Amino acid sequence: MRQYFQPEIECAAPEEIIKLQSERLVDTVRRVYDTVPYYRKKMDEKGVTPDDIKSREDLHKLPFLTKDDLREAYPYGLLAAPLADCVRIHSTSGTTGKRVVAFYTQHDIDLWDDCCARALVAAGATTEDVVHVAYGYGLFTGGMGINGGAHRVGCLTLPMSSGNTERQIQFMCDLGSTILCCTPSYAEYLAETIEEMGLRDEIKLKAGIFGAEAWSEEMRGRLQEKLGIQAYDIYGLTEIIGPGVSFECSEQAGMHVNEDHFIPEIINPETGEVLPDGEKGELVFTCISKDAFPLLRYRTRDICVLTRGECGCGRTLVKMAKPMGRSDDMLIIRGVNVFPSQIETVLIGCGFSGNYQIVVDRVHHTDTLEVLVELNPEMFTDTVKQIEARERDLREKLKNMLGISAKVTLKAPKSIARSEGKAVRIIDKRKI
Amino acid sequence: MTVEQISVFVENRQGKLVEVLETLSANNIDLRALCIADTADFGILRLIVNKPEEAVRVLQQAECATSVTxxxxxxxxxxxxxxxxxxxxxxxxxxxxxxxxxxxxxxxxxxxxxxxxxxxxxxxxxxxxxxxxxxxxxxxxxx
CATH class of the missing domain: 3.30.70.260 (ACT domain)
Structure with a gap:
């Protein structure tokens, strides 16, 4: 079986990658400076010219781009190729504010397909596989991105898009889907529904590629068990390209960044200083091979860690950890940083469902944190004391993990709305 | 000597209890006895009914957490x-x-x-x- 899609890149010697990155970076910086007034202005303001960027070593000299820049430059201000050369746009889901649009030339789509193909092959995809894409198709990058990768590998691709769960499961059974691609929360919903319909033995899934939202190791364990698959993470963002910026391999321990196209950096989110490998900070990407939308030093707001060194899978591409939260998802409650992923880890560790909501409010000038979680039907008994003991155990473990106390409210099973796209996990009612 | 009692988790919110009881009545299930244990956030409704197996089935279909004791x-x-x-x-x-x-x-x-x-x-x-x-x-x- 094929292990890598593009071994010449995926397993290249690190110095070859650095050389390639340097060449591509120098060209991209020159091009955007010459053709995009927005970049020219930002670089001029920082006193940097394309001549200052001679190699990857000089990357830190460039100014950062943030989501605010994208909004300000909306829609064409950061376009670096003639519009006539562009063949598609995608747009962010708008969960964190105004939409952002990204442009693609055919060259951009091709390299994106390669990135997704690498992810699929790393998850075991071959031409024999039936790839079931239950990410949304449309402006959202998930569906079409993975679709392109699956075509590139030569898999039979089912462009299911999201929603209509029973039809999803029927196709899964009838057409023998082997690789499921969707958000992890939707995968969980599918798994539960498959179980309820008693169709666990009818499905032939062997792997799942789940991304576009945060998920925990505990959730991986449950998905693997319930669906009988290996579950792999995939990372990406529309601003950079979409899914496939990085992907997990058979080691299931961090995602390999497609460094030939995207240079990752970790910075201190407060100071902007570049941090060494292994340190936790905000992830920043620079696109070095895209035509239309080659963002330079784009701040993702994702908090994570980069690690280098040869991976058990044989790839040499740098690995990024699963993001530990987003600097804009991070809640500051009574002065303490709280990431929803921490809460999820505790919930699942205590045997609760992964479907939860976090409600933050401010009452009498004090922040309150409430965690609403669905009772797992198996936990339910006829006596109050047993359920209260569960509740107490959860409260204590949350306090240990977060350092602040939370109110726990048990909800009936399936009473918290499940989304077929990104789950709404946080309700912040504070008016500050 | 023993009978089957069905317990149902009921969130402490308006209209939740009646939903459970309407599910039973819609399926023509007759109550023999009931009691509710309540806390601030939730209650446990305990029921003795004429058709316990059927009651459990319809309650589970309605996605209620139930247990039989x-x-x-x-x-x-x-x-x-x-x-x-x-x-x-x-x-x-x-x-x-x-x-x-x-x-x-x-x-x-x-x-x-x-x-x-x-x-x-x-x-x-x-x-x-x-x-x-x-x-x-x-x-x-x-x-």
Whole structure:
């Protein structure tokens, strides 16, 4: 079986990658400076010219781009190729504010397909596989991105898009889907529904590629068990390209960044200083091979860690950890940083469902944190004391993990709305 | 001796309890007895019904968290002191009662007490020895 899609890149010697990155970076910086007034202005303001960027070593000299820049430059201000050369746009889901649009030339789509193909092959995809894409198709990058990768590998691709769960499961059974691609929360919903319909033995899934939202190791364990698959993470963002910026391999321990196209950096989110490998900070990407939308030093707001060194899978591409939260998802409650992923880890560790909501409010000038979680039907008994003991155990473990106390409210099973796209996990009612 | 009691998790919000009861009535399930244990956030509705298996099935279809417990159904004369006598026997045997609830049957001069204890067999043995009788499930369901 094929292990890598593009071994010449995926397993290249690190110095070859650095050389390639340097060449591509120098060209991209020159091009955007010459053709995009927005970049020219930002670089001029920082006193940097394309001549200052001679190699990857000089990357830190460039100014950062943030989501605010994208909004300000909306829609064409950061376009670096003639519009006539562009063949598609995608747009962010708008969960964190105004939409952002990204442009693609055919060259951009091709390299994106390669990135997704690498992810699929790393998850075991071959031409024999039936790839079931239950990410949304449309402006959202998930569906079409993975679709392109699956075509590139030569898999039979089912462009299911999201929603209509029973039809999803029927196709899964009838057409023998082997690789499921969707958000992890939707995968969980599918798994539960498959179980309820008693169709666990009818499905032939062997792997799942789940991304576009945060998920925990505990959730991986449950998905693997319930669906009988290996579950792999995939990372990406529309601003950079979409899914496939990085992907997990058979080691299931961090995602390999497609460094030939995207240079990752970790910075201190407060100071902007570049941090060494292994340190936790905000992830920043620079696109070095895209035509239309080659963002330079784009701040993702994702908090994570980069690690280098040869991976058990044989790839040499740098690995990024699963993001530990987003600097804009991070809640500051009574002065303490709280990431929803921490809460999820505790919930699942205590045997609760992964479907939860976090409600933050401010009452009498004090922040309150409430965690609403669905009772797992198996936990339910006829006596109050047993359920209260569960509740107490959860409260204590949350306090240990977060350092602040939370109110726990048990909800009936399936009473918290499940989304077929990104789950709404946080309700912040504070008016500050 | 024992009957099936169905417990249902009910969120402490307006309209939640009635949803459960409407699910049962829509399926023509008759209640024999019920009690609710409540906390600030949720309640546990405990039910004795005429068709327990069917009740569990329809409640689960309606996505209610349910559990089934075997509870003792003691049959008593509906006279002062009958229940006290039962509880005295249990207390003297150091058997704790988790909860109980009682109901009377039409025109039978009988009262029934649903008793939830840790060990049904042990409690039943102690009570039987002292001449206390039990209703069997058929009596209760077809009452």
């Amino acid at each position: 075997q509870v003792l159904a003691v049959s008593l004369d509906d006279t002062p002191g009958s229940l006290a006598r039962v509880l005295r026997i249990l207390a003297d045997a150091a058997i704790s009662v988790e909860y109980l609830y009682a109901f009377v049957a039409h025109g039978k001069d009988k009262a029934y007490v649903i008793l939830r204890v840790e060990d049904n067999e042990k409690a039943a043995a102690v009570l039987t020895k002292k001449g206390i009788s039990f209703a069997d499930s058929k009596d209760i369901y077809t009452m």
